Amino acid sequence: MRVCLDATPLDTAHRHRGIGRFVQGLVDALAGAPFPIVQLRRSWAPASPKNLMEVRRAWRPPKPGVRLQWLWNELRLPGEVRATGCHVFHANDPQGLTPGRGYATIATAYDLAHLRFPREYYDGASVDTRLGLRRMEANYRRADHLIAISEATKREFVELLGIPPERISVVYPGFDPARFAPGEASATHGIPVPEHFFLYVGAADPRKNLRGMLEAFALVKERVPESFVLAGKLPPAEATAVTGWIAALGLGERVVLPGYLPDPVLGALYRAATAFVFPSHYEGFGLPILEAMGCSCPVITSTQSCLPEIAGDAAVTVHPDDTEALADALRRVSENESLREQLRARGKARVAQFSWQRCAAETLKVYEHVAGRE
Template identity: 35%
Template sequence: MVVGFRVALDARRIVGNRRGVGQYVWQLAKNLPAAAPGVEFLLLLDRILPEGSLPPGCRQVVVGRQHVTLSQSLSGLGSKVYSQYWMNVLVPRVLAAKKVSLFHATNFAVPLVSPCPVVVTIHDLIYARAPGAFESGYERYLSLMTPIAVRRADHVIADSEATRADLMSACRVVHDRISVIHLGVSDEFRPCNEPEYLKCVRATLKLPARFVLHVGAVERRKKLETLVEAAAPLLKSSIVDAVVLAGEAGFGSDAVWRAAEHLGIRDRVLHLGYVPQEMLPGLYNLALVLTLASAYEGFGMPILEAMACGTPTIVSDVSSLPEIAGDAALLVRPGDADGLSRALRSLVTDDCLRQEIRRRGLARAGVFTWQRTAEAHVDVYRRVMRRHPIRAQRTNV
């Protein structure tokens, strides 16, 4: 990539609790400078990062003010309206003033008019492939904005081949306009032999001895009622002590608690809420099994994090999950409680199977690195700027 180019990223999600998209942008910010020496990376934020937390090689630019919502509904309508103003009025001004060569819209939304080429990342098409996953108003919002984003962008990045196929089908994007770039897994996720750290995590999170884990928002598309039903026989026969759900409550979460209540295991389904990043490796290491038997996922980062920690995994056989898991996980149909229950029992009670899936998982996770992810992004940036040499102006630095 030519020295003197300046790339800006929508980095709003890296401030505060970093969920999936926040982790994606944060890891890009940490790894892009090494992948493209001499290129300046600007992180466009709506609030300042705490002192000392800015990744080396990046510069932050605060645009507007904090006025965002993480809710998957239209309840925060004012925040969503402001987000459109931020993206379509404030961001283009900054891109022009800073002589930005390329803008990376990291989470669906793009400016309708931009003074430089735009690359957009589309992480999933939940609204199209798992209807009912969000409130109806928010689904309509996504169904309107996502096709606009992919049409306006100069190039599209998808997290998986499954998402590329969804984009081609639902949004009629041609194959060559989409690059598939798998996400990575951080070095902090690894088998842990630090008893004091694990003891601290167990005590802080109040974890039982033997538990089945789910990491991610507690929401309708995750099919967690199925997990509760599948785990009930194992809980009642004391094969496991609890089901642990790590993630904030989202749309449809009430159905999970009702299912647990109905089955008489409400006190054995533990909801941790958001778990700080520094405790996640310990949580994975302490779990017997991770399950991600969702109706739809655009990637499925918890799979790789669990595998990297040596925790056996069970995933759905739909969307991106078989692509990411490879042969290193047990596959079940989403909504199949009996099948999931059999898979759980097998991994918990069959030590040979458990060790084999663990071995495969560790090998599989090693294929996915954030360095490779960043290098692939730089390759996309380079190709887009070569196609638009006039709009991708060099800076004077």
Template identity: 35%
Template sequence: MGPTRHVVYDARYLTAKPTGIGQVCREILRGLVRLPDAPPLTILARPDTPVPEEAAAAPGIQVVEAPWAPQGAANQRRLPGLLRKLGARLYHGPDVFNPVAARGAALVVTVHDLIPITCAHLLTRSRKSRFLPLWKTWLRLQVSRAAAIVAVSRFTAKDLTRILGVPARKIRVVHNPVREWGTVEAPAPFRRRMGLTGRVIATAGRQDPYKNAAGLVRAMPSILRRCPDATLVVAGPPDPRYPEASREADRLGLQERVRFTGWLPDGDLGALYRASDVFVFPSLYEGFGMPPLEAMRFGTPVVASDRTSLPEVLGDAAILIDPEDPEALAGAVVRVLTDRALAAHLREAGPRRAARYSAVEAARAYRAIYRDLLDSPTERSGP
């Protein structure tokens, strides 16, 4: 490894069915290689999941396979040695599963949220929340070892200081970029293929209780009284630990008006965003909140929670409501479905808002962090 190759970016969170963090990894890589003075970069990747071709083929890029999962014990044993072999001066871990038992390259850690701590009462079936003291200790190790901590919102930065005592001077805020889509299926054929008629209300995300999909289902009877042709489409992987939303639909007799699609590939998810009359995101807690921005990118009006990071991220381009008030939620959805002027305003405001969160802007902010650390005489604290 030549002496000029300083930065190692861990893209192993990008899998065949990537989570939100995996999607962010993909966009950050695209942004970094588009910079006119892109830094030399080594990308760690899974053997079965290629990094974006645009990144892998860029000058100054080396892709190295690391076949063990970043969340596993093997990562703690094996990654420090690999970083030494690569001659890394800086390692960027896009989540909080970075090695803590060895020193070497400076660690940049991105923290997306503290939900296992802040929402432990809602996640009693989650391993992180069941072992809350251990998880807190682990997070404190991560942030104490990091040379720089990146929070994906000002809200998450405040949580890091309030809950873990991280000094504000150690935290940088870099908003996540909205992912790019190619051409997606037009609304009419997508609706026909999915068997959707009438007005379409969409939501997307995991089934964890803090996402509050069950709360949106509970608002549907009120919505249907005023918009009887509406259908709610819930996109996202099922989770047998958290069946509340589907049980609520059964309890209310809404099997014909609430559709659970399961996980959708990018093309179908983009087509759903585009084909929907309104996208609803009633989450009780977010560190950032990507799905409503993705819907905005397609010009779909958004109704979202007024909690945590969402007002910061969405601004005045969405209707913000109390997610625990079913009537307020239903009323906002009905307003969008029945007020053409309001819907038109949101369709114009949303894409402008989403455009603020570009891959290049995020990459530029990360590059500045890398440069600051590589120029610092105290850079070497980390894996």
């Protein structure tokens, strides 16, 4: 058997977000597969120096719109995939699935946020954006099999797209301990952070609930010594909204916005933080909570979507709409060292259950199943 693995998210803006982290981890872990796997890339570069896979560069339009992208997927991509001689094509870009023409197709199912939060995605959206989301749904429906990154995500695809559950396998992403290896908490790489702080890592779109988190912090700011560090690259519109909320809540001197941070710096902040706070309304997997646990950082997260599934008993969980409960969670974790130690210990045990080796082994089983080799 021969597999073509779509690694093109590593050549796009996805590379610094959850999709990119997933693809990077999977590509690294599959390097020792018992059968040939070819990376499909937009560049010649391998995903990492330690990866030994064959790389095939697929030409794409430099800046394709949705309609040109669709034509490329329908007319050019099948030939690119067939040229690898593969039996199975695994698409990791939701927009980049090609209909199987002599090979089976698998797509990674991340989430269906645009169907759960249609106003956020469709209000004011361009025709191309709307078409792209519809094409993504069609791509998922026509795949021979899906790999969902959580049980919650699998339920979403069954409920919202009507995909039979037997066509979906759940394979959890892993956590790479080397990426955020525990070390000295003081090594914050020159980032000017307060001595005591809560940490958030991610974007600021409405489902992330940053405004609710800041409102909760405003309720307890006089009762806790922590400030808040909001890490992550924000588009201009989101940055404007966040700074507006900070000003309106009187948090100007208690919130730090360092922007995008490379992994060594991010790991240092996880290790130094009082707690990682992630009260999201909706996630496909919620990788940052594993990153925090892997760095011995206590976690406060949400009771919604996949987050209780991933966190298990290793986090304080609150409903994202309950601002007072979130404020109380911030206060309790700040004041209670015993609780923080308990969360650190449980987090260490929890994160050990998620490995890229396990992810790779289960992904290989899906490849064999779809190829009819079970």
